[in-house]
Amino acid sequence: MELTEFIIKAIIILVIFGLTLLIAMYSTYGERKVAAFIQDRIGPNRAGPFGMLQPLADAGKMFFKEDFIPAQANKWLFIAGPALAMLTALMASAVIPFGDTIRYDGVEVAVQAVEANIGILYIFGVVSLGVYGIMVGGWASNNKFSLLGAIRAASQNISYEIAMGMAIVAILMMTGSLSLRAIVEQQHGGNWNIWYQPLGFIIFITCAFAECNRTPFDLPECETELVGGYHTEYSSMKLGFYLFAEYINMFISSAVISALYFGGYNYPGMDWVYTQLTGAFGEVAGHNAATLIGTAVFFGKALFFVFFYMWVRWTLPRFRYDQLMNLGWKGLIPLAILNIIITGTGVLFLEPYFSALLK
Amino acid sequence: MQLTNRSKQVSNKEMTLAERAYLPAIAQGMAITLKHFFKKKVTIQYPEVKRYLGPVFRGRHILKRDDQGRERCTACGLCAVACPAEAIQMVAAEREKGEEHLYREEKYAAVYEVNMLRCIFCGLCEEACPKQAVYLRHDEMVPVFVERDQVIWGKDMLVEDMNNRYKREAWTKEEARQLDEKKARGEVSNVEPRAIP
Numbered sequence: 001m002e003l004t005e006f007i008i009k010a011i012i013i014l015v016i017f018g019l020t021l022l023i024a025m026y027s028t029y030g031e032r033k034v035a036a037f038i039q040d041r042i043g044p045n046r047a048g049p050f051g052m053l054q055p056l057a058d059a060g061k062m063f064f065k066e067d068f069i070p071a072q073a074n075k076w077l078f079i080a081g082p083a084l085a086m087l088t089a090l091m092a093s094a095v096i097p098f099g100d101t102i103r104y105d106g107v108e109v110a111v112q113a114v115e116a117n118i119g120i121l122y123i124f125g126v127v128s129l130g131v132y133g134i135m136v137g138g139w140a141s142n143n144k145f146s147l148l149g150a151i152r153a154a155s156q157n158i159s160y161e162i163a164m165g166m167a168i169v170a171i172l173m174m175t176g177s178l179s180l181r182a183i184v185e186q187q188h189g190g191n192w193n194i195w196y197q198p199l200g201f202i203i204f205i206t207c208a209f210a211e212c213n214r215t216p217f218d219l220p221e222c223e224t225e226l227v228g229g230y231h232t233e234y235s236s237m238k239l240g241f242y243l244f245a246e247y248i249n250m251f252i253s254s255a256v257i258s259a260l261y262f263g264g265y266n267y268p269g270m271d272w273v274y275t276q277l278t279g280a281f282g283e284v285a286g287h288n289a290a291t292l293i294g295t296a297v298f299f300g301k302a303l304f305f306v307f308f309y310m311w312v313r314w315t316l317p318r319f320r321y322d323q324l325m326n327l328g329w330k331g332l333i334p335l336a337i338l339n340i341i342i343t344g345t346g347v348l349f350l351e352p353y354f355s356a357l358l359k
Numbered sequence: 360m361q362l363t364n365r366s367k368q369v370s371n372k373e374m375t376l377a378e379r380a381y382l383p384a385i386a387q388g389m390a391i392t393l394k395h396f397f398k399k400k401v402t403i404q405y406p407e408v409k410r411y412l413g414p415v416f417r418g419r420h421i422l423k424r425d426d427q428g429r430e431r432c433t434a435c436g437l438c439a440v441a442c443p444a445e446a447i448q449m450v451a452a453e454r455e456k457g458e459e460h461l462y463r464e465e466k467y468a469a470v471y472e473v474n475m476l477r478c479i480f481c482g483l484c485e486e487a488c489p490k491q492a493v494y495l496r497h498d499e500m501v502p503v504f505v506e507r508d509q510v511i512w513g514k515d516m517l518v519e520d521m522n523n524r525y526k527r528e529a530w531t532k533e534e535a536r537q538l539d540e541k542k543a544r545g546e547v548s549n550v551e552p553r554a555i556p
Contacts, residue, residue, distance in 0.1 A: 038392045042402045202382070315392045316385065 008102060008109045016113055019299075020093050024247040025055045027306055031247075034310040062240035070233050074140040081137020082234070082241035088130040089248035095119035096255050097181045099265045099295035103284045111295055112181065119180035120168060123256060124161075127211060130249065131157040134213075134220060137242070138230030149229030152321070153220035156210055159328040160217075164207035166336035167200045170343040171260055180256075184264035189271065192263040196346075199339045201261045203332050208253040210328070212246065215313040219321060254305030255298070262301050265294030414530045417480045417495040420473050421525050422517045425463055430518060431492035434468035438484035438493055446477035447484060463490075471517060475501045476510045497527055 029044065029051065036043025044051035069078055096119075099111030116122055131154055138150025171193060175183045187193055194201050210217040221229030228234075231242045258264060273293060278286030319327070377383050403410050412418075423431050434451035452469035454462045461467075478501075484493050504510055519525055 034396075037396045037400075040395055040398055040401055042400050042404075311389060311392060311396075312385075315388045 004105045005107045005109055008104055008107065012102070012109065012111055013113045016093060016098060017090070020090065020248060020251060023251050023299075023303070023306070024244055025059075027247040027250060028058060028243070029054050030306070031310050031313075034307065035314055038311070038314040059240065062237050065236040067236035067238065068233075070142060072142040073233065074142070077136050077140030078233075079238070081133055081140060082238045082245070083133075084136060085130065085133025085245040086241045086248075088126050088133060089245040089252065092123055092126045092130075092249075092252045093255070095122050095180055096252070096259060097184050097264060098255075098298055100291040101287075102291055103287050110181065111291060115179070115181060117177075117179045120172070120178050120183070120260075123180075123252075124165065124168075127249075127253075128157065128161055130211075130245075133242075133245065134230050137234065138220075141230075141233035143233050145227045146230050146232045149220040149222075149226045149232070152222075152226075153213060153230060156213075156217060156219060156324060156328075159325060160207040160210035160332070163203055163328060163332035163336045164211065166333065166340060167197075167203040167207065168260070170197055170200045170336075170339050173340070173343050173347055180259055180264075184259050184266065187263040187266050189266060190263070190268035192261065192266070194261045197261065197339070197343070199335065199342075201257075203336050203339065204261070205257060206327075206332060208257060209309070209312065210324075212249045212253055212309070214246075214250065214309055216316040216319050217324060218318060219324060222318060250306055250309050251302060254309065255302040257305050258298060258301035264301075265291075265298040267294070267297045270294065411532070411535045412497065414497050414527055416497040417482045417485075418498065418500045419475075419496050420478075420484070420512070420517055421494050421496050421519055422468075422471060422514065423492055423494060423525070424519045424521060427460070428521045429459075429461060429463040430467055431463055431490045432468045432471065433464045433466045433490055433492075434471070435466075435489065437487040437489060441483040441487035442478075443481060443483065444477045444479050446474045446479075448472045448474075468514070471514050473512050473517065474510060475504070475512055494525070496525055498525075 032054070033043040033051075044054040047053040047057045069075055094113040095116050097110065097112045097115075101108045101110050103109075134153040135150045138146040138148075138153070141147070171183065172178065174193070174196060175186050177183060177186075183193075209215075213220050219229075220226075221231065226232070231239055234242060270290070274286070274290045277289045277293075280286060281289060425431055434449050436449060436451075439445075439447040439449060448470070449468045449472070450470040451466055454465050454467055480495060482495050485495055
C-alpha cells in the first residue's frame with residue numbers, strides 16, 4: 001500500500017520534472033519558430049524534420065564552447081549564479097496541480113509533486129528567490145554592465161511582486177484557500193476565475209511578464225544599453241542555464257496563470273466526459289483516463305500562454321526604465337488595490353444575491 | 360513639400376483614456392503580428408530552390424563552339440585586355456593540318472584560364488570578344504570551392520559541351536516559367552530548379 005503510493009508519486013514527480021525540462025527545451029525551438037513566422041520567415045528547419053533537433057544542436061553548441069571565468073570575478077558566486085537560477089526555476093513546479101487524481105490498487109494519488117496547503121505562498125517564495133540567481137551572477141561578474149543589469153532585475157522584480165501579490169489576494173478572498181489544488185477544484189467545469197477577475201488577470205499577467213524578464217520588460221538584458229545585461233560575462237553552458245531558466249520560468253508562470261485564472265485541469269463539459277469514460281472503461285480506468293484528459297487540457301492551456309509570451313515578445317517594444325517603474329508603482333499597484341476593494345465588495349454584498357439567483 | 364500622403368501631423372494633445380490604458384493598442388498590435396503569423400512565407404529554400412535571376416544575369420564563363428562544334432576563340436587577347444581584374448590568361452597556338460574540325464580559324468587558344476577568385480563578373484570580356492566566343496552564363500554560378508586548385512578554371516571546364524549546349528533561353532519571366540514546366544515534365548534536363556518570384 002505504502003509502496004504503490006510511493007512508486008506512483010515517484011513516477012509522477014519524474015514525469016513532471018522531465019516534461020518541464022522538455023517543454024523548456026522545445027520552448028527555445030518554439031520561440032525561434034514563432035519569431036520567424038511572425039516575421040514572415042520559416043525559421044529553423046535544417047536540423048532533423050522541421051528542425052525538431054535544433055534544441056539538441058543548440059545544447060551541443062553550448063556544451064562545447066569555452067567555459068570562461070573572468071580573472072577578477074568571484075569564482076564561487078559566478079558559478080552559483082546560474083545554478084541558483086536553474087534550481088529555483090525547477091523548484092516552482094513542485095506544487096502545481098497538473099491534474100486530478102490517479103487511482104491504482106485502491107490508492108488515490110494526486111497528479112502533483114507535493115500537495116502543500118500553502119502552495120501559492122511557496123510559489124511566491126521560490127519565484128522571488130529566482131532573482132537571486134540573476135543578482136548573484138551579475139554581481140559576481142565584476143562588470144559594470146552586468147551589475148547594472150542585475151540591479152535592474154532586482155528592482156524590477158521587487159516592484160512587480162507587490163502588484164502580483166495583490167492580484168492574488170483578490171483570488172484568495174474569493175476562494176478562501178492558499179492551496180493551489182483547492183483553488184483549481186473550485187473552478188470546476190467552465191466556472192473559471194477569469195470571469196470574476198478580469199482586472200486581476202491583466203495585472204497578474206503583466207507582472208508575470210516582468211518577473212520572467214520577458215519583453216516588454218526585459219530591461220535586465222537590454223543589449224542596446226547594457227551589452228548583454230547580467231549575463232555579459234557568461235559563456236558556455238552557464239549562459240545556457242540562464243537562458244534555459246528563463247524558459248522554465250515562462251512555462252511555470254504559464255502553468256500558474258492557467259491554474260489560477262483558467263481553471264487548471266477543468267474544462268467545460270468535463271462531467272459529461274467523466275460519466276462517459278467511467279461508463280465505458282469502468283470506475284478506476286475511466287477515472288484515470290479522465291484525469292489524463294484533464295492533464296492534457298492543462299498542458300494545452302499552459303502551452304498557449306507560453307505561445308502568448310512569445311507572441312507578445314515579437315509585438316511590443318521594450319519599455320523605458322522610468323516607464324517600467326511608472327507602470328508598476330503608479331499603474332498596477334493602485335489598480336490591484338482597487339481590484340481588492342471591488343472583490344471585497346462583491347464577496348460581501350453581491351454574493352448572497354448571486355447565490356440566491358442561482359438557486 | 361509632400362513626398363507621400365502618409366505623413367501624420369504630430370499633435371501634443373492629451374491622450375484619451377483608451378490611449379493611456381494602452382491595452383487597445385496592444386490588442387491592435389497583437390492582431391497585426393497574428394496576421395503575419397499566418398501569412399505566406401517569402402523564404403526561398405536556397406540550395407534546393409533557386410530564384411530565377413533573369414536572362415542578363417552574369418554567372419560563370421563559357422567558351423562557345425560554333426554550329427559545327429569548332430571552338431570560336433582565336434586567342435586575340437581582347438578579353439584579357441578588357442578584364443579589369445586581370446583574371447584571364449591565355450596562350451595562343453597555330454592550327455595544324457587536320458585540326459580544322461576543332462578550331463574555326465588558324466589561331467586558337469591552347470590555354471585559356473579564368474581565375475574565379477579574381478573575376479568580378481562584370482561581363483567586359485563578353486563585350487570585348489569579336490568572335491562571340493566567351494559568354495557569362497545566366498543559369499549557372501561558380502560553385503563554392505574548398506581547394507586552391509579549384510579556383511583557376513581551364514579549358515576543360517570552360518569549353519561548351521556539344522551535347523548540352525548553352526542557349527540563353529527564357530528572356531522573360533513567363534518564358535522562364537514555361538521552361539520550368541517543361542523541366543517538370545522531363546522535356547529539358549539542363550535547367551536547375553528555381554522559384555520564380
